[in-house]
Amino acid sequence: xxxxxxxxxxxxxxxxxxxxxxxxxxxxxxxxxxxxxxxxxxxxxxxxxxxxxxxxxxxxxxxxxxxxxxxxxxxxxxxxxxxxxxxxxxxxxxxxxxxxxxxxxxxx
Numbered sequence: 722x723x724x725x726x727x728x729x730x731x732x733x734x735x736x737x738x739x740x741x742x743x744x745x746x747x748x749x750x751x752x753x754x755x756x757x758x759x760x761x762x763x764x765x766x767x768x769x770x771x772x773x774x775x776x777x778x779x780x781x782x783x784x785x786x787x788x789x790x791x792x793x794x795x796x797x798x799x800x801x802x803x804x805x806x807x808x809x810x811x812x813x814x815x816x817x818x819x820x821x822x823x824x825x826x827x828x829x
Contacts, residue, residue, distance in 0.1 A: 722799065722801050722821050722823055724751055725761070725783060725785075725799050725801070725825065726825065728760070728761060729825055734795070734827040734828075737825075738787075738795065738797075738827070741761075741785045741787070741797060742787050743785060743786060743787050744787060745786070746766065746784045746785065746786040746800075747763055747766065747784065747785055747786075748763065748764055748765065748766040748782050748783065748784050749761040749762060749763050749764070749782075749783040749784075749785065750762055750764060750781070750782065750783065751783070761783060766782075766784070779803055779804070779805045780803070780804045780805070780815055781801065781802060781803045781804070782801075782802050783799065783800070783801050784799070784800040784801075784802070785797050785798070785799050785800075786798045786800075789824075792824055792826075793826070795826055795827040796824055796825070796826045796827075797824065797825050797826070798822065798823075798824055799822070799823050799824070799825055800820060800821070800822045801820070801821045801823075802818060802819070802820045803818070803819050803820075804817065804818045805817050805818075
């Protein structure tokens with residue numbers, strides 16, 4: 722979630738709003754986790770989401786929805802989901818999941 726905030730701050734709200742202006746929820750993954758050069762790449766939400774670079778035990782997805790119900794204009798709902806597997810998962814599945822939902826807005 723913090724990396725999405727960094728992207729918003731790096732490119733400014735106007736560019737962030739134009740780039741991630743989805744009426745329906747869209748999915749993204751981080752291309753580079755370097756805090757000085759974070760970018761997000763869109764992919765189909767219907768596909769299996771990509772691996773976290775260098776950490777094959779985890780998979781994650783960032784979902785962004787523009788101006789969701791109950792949120793004013795210049796607001797986006799951001800959902801970050803991380804899934805992982807361990808010895809309790811069968812067949813190589815990702816049977817554990819953590820999800821964080823936050824709202825980003827034009828704050829400057």
